[in-house]
Amino acid sequence: MDRAMVTVDNVTRSFNLPKGGTYVALKDINLNIAEGEFISLIGHSGCGKSTLLNLMAGLDQANTGGILMDSRQVTDPGPDRMVVFQNYSLLPWQSVRQNIALAVNNVMRESSQAERHERVEQSIALVGLGHAADKLPAELSGGMKQRVAIARALAIRPRLLLLDEPFGALDALTRGNLQQQLMQICQQAGVTTVMVTHSVDEALLLSDRVVCLTNGPAAGIGQILKVSLPRPRERLEVMEHPDYYRLRGELINFLQQQRRLKQNRQPLSTSLPSPSVRQPASDAVAMAQRTVRIGYLPGLDIAPMAVALDRGFFSDRNIQLIPVVFHRWQQMEEQLRAGDLQLAITSASTPLALTLGLHSQPSWPAITPMTVTRSGNAICLAQRFRDLHVHTLPDLAALLNARDERLRLAVGQKGSMQDLLLRHWLASGGINPDQAVDFQVLSPLAIQSALRNGEIDGFIAGRYRVAKAMETGLGYVLATDLDIWSGHPEKVLTCHQGWAANNELLLLDVCSALIRGGQFCENGGNHDNLVGLLSRPQWLGIDAALALQRQFNLGNAQNTSNLLPLNRYHSDRAHVANSAEGAWILTQFSRWGWNPFPRNRLELLGQVYRNDFCSAALEQEGLAALSPDRYPIELACGGPFDQDEPLSYLEALPFNHNTAIAVTPLPSGAVRRATTTTETPAS
Amino acid sequence: MTSLSATSRSKRRPAASWLRSPLANQIKAPVVCIGLTLVLWQFLAQFNSEGFPGPIQVISQTWDPYIINPFFDDGGTSKGLGLQLLISLQRVAVGYSLAAVIGIAAGLAIGLNRFLRRGFDPLIQVLRTVPPLAWLPISLLLFQQADSAAIFVIFITAVWPIVINTAVGINEIPQDYTNVARVLRLRKRSYLGDILMPATAPYVFTGLRIAIGLAWLAIVAAEMLKADGGIGFFIWDAYNAGGDTSTSQIILAIVVIGLVGLALDRLVGAVGTLVAKGGK
Numbered sequence: 001m002d003r004a005m006v007t008v009d010n011v012t013r014s015f016n017l018p019k020g021g022t023y024v025a026l027k028d029i030n031l032n033i034a035e036g037e038f039i040s041l042i043g044h045s046g047c048g049k050s051t052l053l054n055l056m057a058g059l060d061q062a063n064t065g066g067i068l069m070d071s072r073q074v075t076d077p078g079p080d081r082m083v084v085f086q087n088y089s090l091l092p093w094q095s096v097r098q099n100i101a102l103a104v105n106n107v108m109r110e111s112s113q114a115e116r117h118e119r120v121e122q123s124i125a126l127v128g129l130g131h132a133a134d135k136l137p138a139e140l141s142g143g144m145k146q147r148v149a150i151a152r153a154l155a156i157r158p159r160l161l162l163l164d165e166p167f168g169a170l171d172a173l174t175r176g177n178l179q180q181q182l183m184q185i186c187q188q189a190g191v192t193t194v195m196v197t198h199s200v201d202e203a204l205l206l207s208d209r210v211v212c213l214t215n216g217p218a219a220g221i222g223q224i225l226k227v228s229l230p231r232p233r234e235r236l237e238v239m240e241h242p243d244y245y246r247l248r249g250e251l252i253n254f255l256q257q258q259r260r261l262k263q264n265r266q267p268l269s270t271s272l273p274s275p276s277v278r279q280p281a282s283d284a285v286a287m288a289q290r291t292v293r294i295g296y297l298p299g300l301d302i303a304p305m306a307v308a309l310d311r312g313f314f315s316d317r318n319i320q321l322i323p324v325v326f327h328r329w330q331q332m333e334e335q336l337r338a339g340d341l342q343l344a345i346t347s348a349s350t351p352l353a354l355t356l357g358l359h360s361q362p363s364w365p366a367i368t369p370m371t372v373t374r375s376g377n378a379i380c381l382a383q384r385f386r387d388l389h390v391h392t393l394p395d396l397a398a399l400l401n402a403r404d405e406r407l408r409l410a411v412g413q414k415g416s417m418q419d420l421l422l423r424h425w426l427a428s429g430g431i432n433p434d435q436a437v438d439f440q441v442l443s444p445l446a447i448q449s450a451l452r453n454g455e456i457d458g459f460i461a462g463r464y465r466v467a468k469a470m471e472t473g474l475g476y477v478l479a480t481d482l483d484i485w486s487g488h489p490e491k492v493l494t495c496h497q498g499w500a501a502n503n504e505l506l507l508l509d510v511c512s513a514l515i516r517g518g519q520f521c522e523n524g525g526n527h528d529n530l531v532g533l534l535s536r537p538q539w540l541g542i543d544a545a546l547a548l549q550r551q552f553n554l555g556n557a558q559n560t561s562n563l564l565p566l567n568r569y570h571s572d573r574a575h576v577a578n579s580a581e582g583a584w585i586l587t588q589f590s591r592w593g594w595n596p597f598p599r600n601r602l603e604l605l606g607q608v609y610r611n612d613f614c615s616a617a618l619e620q621e622g623l624a625a626l627s628p629d630r631y632p633i634e635l636a637c638g639g640p641f642d643q644d645e646p647l648s649y650l651e652a653l654p655f656n657h658n659t660a661i662a663v664t665p666l667p668s669g670a671v672r673r674a675t676t677t678t679e680t681p682a683s
Numbered sequence: 684m685t686s687l688s689a690t691s692r693s694k695r696r697p698a699a700s701w702l703r704s705p706l707a708n709q710i711k712a713p714v715v716c717i718g719l720t721l722v723l724w725q726f727l728a729q730f731n732s733e734g735f736p737g738p739i740q741v742i743s744q745t746w747d748p749y750i751i752n753p754f755f756d757d758g759g760t761s762k763g764l765g766l767q768l769l770i771s772l773q774r775v776a777v778g779y780s781l782a783a784v785i786g787i788a789a790g791l792a793i794g795l796n797r798f799l800r801r802g803f804d805p806l807i808q809v810l811r812t813v814p815p816l817a818w819l820p821i822s823l824l825l826f827q828q829a830d831s832a833a834i835f836v837i838f839i840t841a842v843w844p845i846v847i848n849t850a851v852g853i854n855e856i857p858q859d860y861t862n863v864a865r866v867l868r869l870r871k872r873s874y875l876g877d878i879l880m881p882a883t884a885p886y887v888f889t890g891l892r893i894a895i896g897l898a899w900l901a902i903v904a905a906e907m908l909k910a911d912g913g914i915g916f917f918i919w920d921a922y923n924a925g926g927d928t929s930t931s932q933i934i935l936a937i938v939v940i941g942l943v944g945l946a947l948d949r950l951v952g953a954v955g956t957l958v959a960k961g962g963k
Contacts, residue, residue, distance in 0.1 A: 059862055077865040089859035093881040102877055106867045156867075 004032035005192055006056065006160060010065035013051055025051045027218040028065070028627040031211060038186060038193045040203035042251065043213030043222075044258055049196040050086070052213075053162050056194060057083045069160065079107045082158035086165050088149040090137040097133045100124060100152045107156040123155035126185065143174035150182065154189060161186065163195040167202065176235060179205055183233065200251045204229070205238055212254045215262045218612070221630060222602060223254055224644050257603035290506055291320040295332040295344035297412075297444060298325065298540055300464045300567055301373045301491040302345060303530060306539050308517030317509040325538070328443045329413035337364055342499055343510065345372055347416035348489035349585045351608050355667060356595050358415050365497040365667035369613030370511050370575045372491040372518070375482075376567035377418055378466040379425065380475040381458035382451055393429035393479065400436045410442040410450060410459035417490055420588045422460040425484045428637035432655045434592070451475055462490075463567070464540070485635045487568065489581050497607070497667075504613075511575075511617035518569035519623075575614050578628040579605035580643035587641070587650045593657030597650060598664035607666060736931050744931035760911055760920065764939055771902050771913040772943075774830070778837025779898045783891060786842040790849020790887070800850060811843035815901035819908060833905040833913075840901040841894035845887070852886025853879065888955030895951045899944045914940055 008031040014024040025048040033039055041049045054060040056067055058077040067074040069081065077083075090099050101120045108116050124133050127147035137145055146166060153161055166182070167175045183206055186193050197203050203210045207227050214222040229241050238244055296302045305323065308314055314321040324341060326332040333354070335341045344350075348371065357363030381390065390396050400407060411419040423433040431437070442450055444465060450456045451474045458475065459465075469475040481488060493514065500507050520526055534540045568574045582605045590597035598604050615625035632640040641649050650656060701707055721738045728737030736744065748755050753765030793800045818839050822832040860878050863869075869877070906915025914936060921932040 057866065059865060077862075077868070079867055081866070083862070083866050085859055085862065087859060089863050091860060091863070091878065091881070094877070102869075102873070103867050106869055106873060 003034070005035040005037075005070060006033040006194075007031075007068040008033075008052070008056070008065075009068060011052075011055060011062040011067065012064045013048070013055060013060070013062050024218040025216055026055075026062075027220055029221060030630055031221065033192060033194065036190050036192055037209065038207045039195070040207040040210045041194065041196045041213060042198070042200070042203050042210055042255070043219065044215055044255065044262070045198075047213045047216045047258075048219040049213055050164055053083070053164055053194060053196050056160070057081050057162050059083070079103070079156050080159045081162060082153040082156060082160075083162045084146075084149045084153050084164065084166055086168060088137070088145045090145060090148055090152075092137050095134050095136055096129060096140070096148050097124065099137070099148060100155050103152050104155050119155055123151040126154065127151040127181070141174075142170050143178060146170065146178060147181075150185070154185060154191070157189075157191075159192065161191045161193045163193065165196050165198065168198070175202075180235060182206065187232065200248055200255070203227075203251065204244065204247055205233060205235060210251060212251070212258075214606075215258050220627065222258065223250075224630070225250055226644075253599065254602060257600055257606070260603055261606050290318050291322065292342045292506065292510065293322045293324055293340065294510075295324050295326055295335060295341040297327065297329065297332065297345075299444065299462045300376060300534075300540075301462060302539065303521045303534060303567075304372060304514050304517030304569055305345065306517070306533055307520045307530070308513040310533050311517075311520065313513035313516045314510070317513055319506065319509055319513065321510070321513075323538070327445050329416065330441075336494070336496075339496075342503075343493060343495045343507075345491050346494040347413060347418065348492045348581070349415055349417045349420060349588075350413075351492060351494045352582055352585050352589070352604075353415050354494070355604065355608050356589070356598075356664060358589065358594055363665075363667045365607070366494050367497045367500050367608055367610045368492040368494050368577050369500065369507055369610045370493050370514065370577050370617065371489045371614075372493055372514060372569075372575075374487050374490055374568040374574050376463050376490055377421060377460060378463055378477050378480040379422060379458065379460045380451075380466045380469050381478050382454070382456070382475050383473060385457065385478075386476050390478070393425070393431075393483075396478065397429050397431050400431060406436055406438045407458070408438045408440060408456045410440045410447050410456045412442070412444050412461065414439065414441055415589070415594065417488065417585075418460045420585065421481060421484045421488065423592065424588065424635075425479060425637055427653070427655050430654070434655070448472075448474070483636050485633070485637075487572070489578065490567070492577065500610070500613075508613055508617050508620065511613055512620050515570070515575055515614075515617055515621055515623070518575065522568070522570035522574075573626050573628065575618065576626070576628050577609045577611040577614050579609035579611070580628060580630070580633060580641075582609050583643045583646050584633060584641050587646050587653070590650060590660075591653055591656040596660035596662040596664070597647065599661050600663050600666075601646065604664060604666060734930075736934070741931040741934045744928040745935045749932065749935060760916070762912070764914070764917065764936065767912060767914045767917045768939065768943060771906065771915065774833050774906075774913065775837055775898050775902050775947075778834040778902075779841055779895060781834075782838045782841035782845060782894060782898070785838075786845025786890070786894070787849050787887060789842075790846045790890075791853065793846065794850035794853025794883075807843060807846060811847065815840040815897070816904050816908070819905055823909065829909045829911065833902060833910060836905045837898045837901050841898040844893040844897065845890040848886045848890025848893070849883060852883030855886065856882045885955070885959055888951070888958065892948060892951045892955065895947050896944065899940075899947055903940055914943075 008029050011026060011029040012024065013026045014022045017023055029052060031039075041052060043049055051060065055062055056074065058067075058074045058081060061075070074081070091102070094102065097120060100123055101116070104116050104119050104123075108119065111119075124130055127150060129144060129147055129151065132140060132144060137148070140148070150166070163182075167178055170178065179202060186206075193206075195203075195206065204227055210225040210227060211221055212223040212225065213219045225247060227247060229238055229243060229247075294305070296305065302323075305321075309321060309323065324335075326335075329347070329350075332341070332344055332346070333350070336344050336346075337354075351366040351368040353359075354361075354364045354366040381396075385396075385399075388399060390399055396407075409422065411422060413419065419439070426433045426437065433439070440450075440456055442456070442459070444461055447456070447459050447461060447465060448469060451459065451469060452472075458478070459469075466475070466477060470477065493511065495507065521530060535542050579602075583601060586595075586597060586601055586604075589595040611627065615627065618625040630643070632642040634640050639649070639652060647661070702711075725737035725739060728735055728740070742750070749764050753763040753768075755763040756766060793803055815836055818836045819832065822835040822839075823829075826832045826835060856879065860882060864874050864878050902913065903915040903918075906913040907919045910916045918933050918936045921929040921936070
């Protein structure tokens with residue numbers, strides 16, 4: 001794509017409501033439009049399409065962020081960004097010619113009378129209205145009025161043409177003809193165009209890219225669809241193109257999923273009372289309701305929770321958090337399903353795995369409101385492989401090729417983020433994990449002894465365990481997540497969707513406390529504190545102190561920790577529950593044949609990834625609630641992952657299983673609310 | 684059977700056809716109703732001991748010179764109805780023109796400027812409800828002269844609806860047109876001429892039409908109190924003279940005032956339609 005002519009940079013637009021409070025129409029919109037491109041904005045009514053168009057026109061101003069055109073900020077309307085309004089906006093007291101001349105005379109002030117006259121006549125001829133040039137708009141049909149509006153807009157040669165549902169009020173026949181004309185005119189004039197539309201077919205026929213907006217309030221860009229149909233396009237030819245129905249299906253699918261989401265999900269912002277209204281829970285009943293049992297497995301990942309508990313971030317918010325330690329992921333999941341735990345710090349892939357019911361488990365509607373940590377993993381092999389000169393992934397591939405024996409690698413949980421990263425890394429080196437590797441599911445606590453006893457050849461785990469294996473001389477690091485995906489989500493907060501719906505404020509406060517904890521952990525100056533805290537018996541234990549101390553690289557240059565990436569607890573949007581990352585996880589589930597790729601992935605991701613909690617919690621803490629950008633995710637091995645093109649990514653992956661695509665039924669207990677728990681026998 | 688009905692229809696046709704013509708259709712009801720009213724009035728006048736005239740007496744008593752010779756001038760204040768009307772119309776013309784010019788200008792200013800609109804709105808709302816005659820003493824104090832005072836009363840009565848309607852018209856310019864102007868970056872003059880004026884014209888003419896009614900109302904009242912000519916003076920003069928025919932003269936004058944007021948209203952309305960048609 002060429003350099004962007006128009007850049008919509010992180011635009012948020014909210015309106016003050018007459019009754020007080022604000023309505024956020026658009027939130028964090030990012031979009032680049034290249035010169036000559038034709039973009040359609042599509043989405044359900046009230047999703048802020050027209051608002052975005054008005055912002056580009058300069059008729060309205062964003063609250064935060066801004067719009068750049070030719071590298072200059074758009075601050076007011078101007079004729080270089082001509083708008084064709086929804087209801088044409090022709091002046092009823094002026095004839096067709098006068099209407100166009102008004103625009104031309106105003107914009108081409110420098111030109112001679114003859115030049116201006118010629119431009120007017122030329123524009124009238126362009127839309128074929130020579131015979132009606134002296135008529136008043138009231139004497140014209142809807143289609144003719146629309147043509148006048150387009151002629152007026154094109155007559156002044158705008159750089160950017162903005163069309164607000166240009167064919168909305170026309171009958172089907174007129175609409176078809178005008179679409180064709182508009183397409184030809186835009187193509188001849190080479191004008192960059194942004195069109196708001198409701199019609200899927202119209203969008204596909206005219207656009208280079210279709211930008212799908214999610215439901216308001218706080219609408220964002222849900223998907224960007226590239227329409228690579230050849231130009232010049234003819235309506236009938238386009239419909240016969242093999243790609244057409246796939247693209248059409250994607251768009252309709254998106255709109256249907258948005259409709260279902262609208263029905264199923266109450267937006268958080270409207271259901272939350274503002275902080276000033278909330279009463280501090282003082283009595284015992286309220287206190288009991290704010291008691292939360294949270295499951296975890298020991299590791300560096302739980303540092304934010306440990307800090308938040310220790311420093312009273314939970315009790316400040318009237319939450320009694322009861323941490324429950326587990327040694328196997330499976331056990332914790334069982335307790336979570338049973339409702340003994342309300343929350344858990346799980347692997348980043350667990351919310352999706354639970355919701356999909358991966359590995360023949362019953363499906364369970366999980367959500368994740370925030371990411372707790374990112375990165376911090378390493379792949380460790382037993383010392384004897386170093387003696388075999390295995391230092392890189394190709395070395396390992398060569399070794400495995402040369403011998404028949406399968407490599408025995410330990411993972412904490414099948415389908416966990418660590419498992420997915422390990423498999424992805426192996427596959428990128430030409431090793432088929434399903435054939436060349438025996439995966440063993442081991443408790444992270446048992447890995448050390450398994451390695452010592454020679455029961456496994458290596459493992460993937462957090463830096464703390466890897467460092468321990470290195471220090472005892474049992475293993476060495478072959479790769480870290482810098483070699484796979486730097487900044488991947490590692491541990492996330494997980495809970496039941498129904499519980500979250502009934503305890504929105506409580507969950508929000510838990511997120512706030514964890515964010516504060518993460519902020520503390522990220523600060524290098526707090527590492528001493530952190531070591532002291534984590535070496536307490538309920539977290540990592542006293543013997544962890546030494547290893548931790550070294551890992552934080554406190555004045556010991558010759559230790560191994562500079563090999564290992566640090567966990568990310570807070571910086572660079574670490575807390576975001578990013579559905580794009582969820583989309584990558586889904587491709588991996590499908591790749592290894594565990595689950596067909598969900599055709600309704602956006603609906604699934606929209607249900608599971610509840611970044612609205614994270615944003616609200618960040619805002620509650622007075623921190624910038626940045627939402628994830630839409631750039632493709634850069635993985636260190638394998639190609640970049642574009643969330644809008646998961647299928648082509650999946651097809652290009654090595655060793656992928658039969659990539660079936662199917663509509664995944666979403667767990668229906670999802671929107672259970674406290675008030676609607678009575679069962680109806682009929683269902 | 685068929686032939687019979689055909690003949691009966693054709694027989695009735697001549698009588699029915701003029702009664703059903705569009706003009707007759709319009710006139711029919713008013714003629715009947717007004718006629719009945721006049722008959723009732725005449726009937727009731729028979730029983731009045733004070734000698735209050737019925738319509739027939741009114742016409743017979745004022746036939747000469749008031750009806751057949753409206754432009755007689757016996758010198759002094761003894762003039763025909765036509766001349767009296769001209770004097771009144773002259774005053775109205777001056778006062779109303781002033782009101783129109785100043786009212787539209789003030790309305791433009793108030794409509795375009797939010798500060799002025801908010802600042803002056805309470806004042807306008809109070810002053811517009813003041814009855815015309817309440818202004819007369821102040822007006823006389825200010826101008827010391829009956830003629831100027833009457834003109835001022837007309838002006839001050841007629842100006843408010845013009846101001847208010849013009850300002851409302853500017854406020855009601857559809858957002859679409861303003862958006863077009865903003866996108867095209869229309870110059871001030873072009874904005875005024877191409878968008879603001881045509882869009883507000885219907886509102887302005889509504890204001891002007893209300894104003895002419897009020898102006899006519901005010902002139903009669905003002906002239907009755909303090910003037911040496913005009914239709915209002917004529918009524919007061921007839922009343923003071925107290926002759927046999929004075930009641931009839933008053934009634935005749937009232938009819939004339941009503942008809943002229945109606946004509947003025949229709950005239951302004953017609954001009955408004957004409958201007959709006961040229962625009963819209």
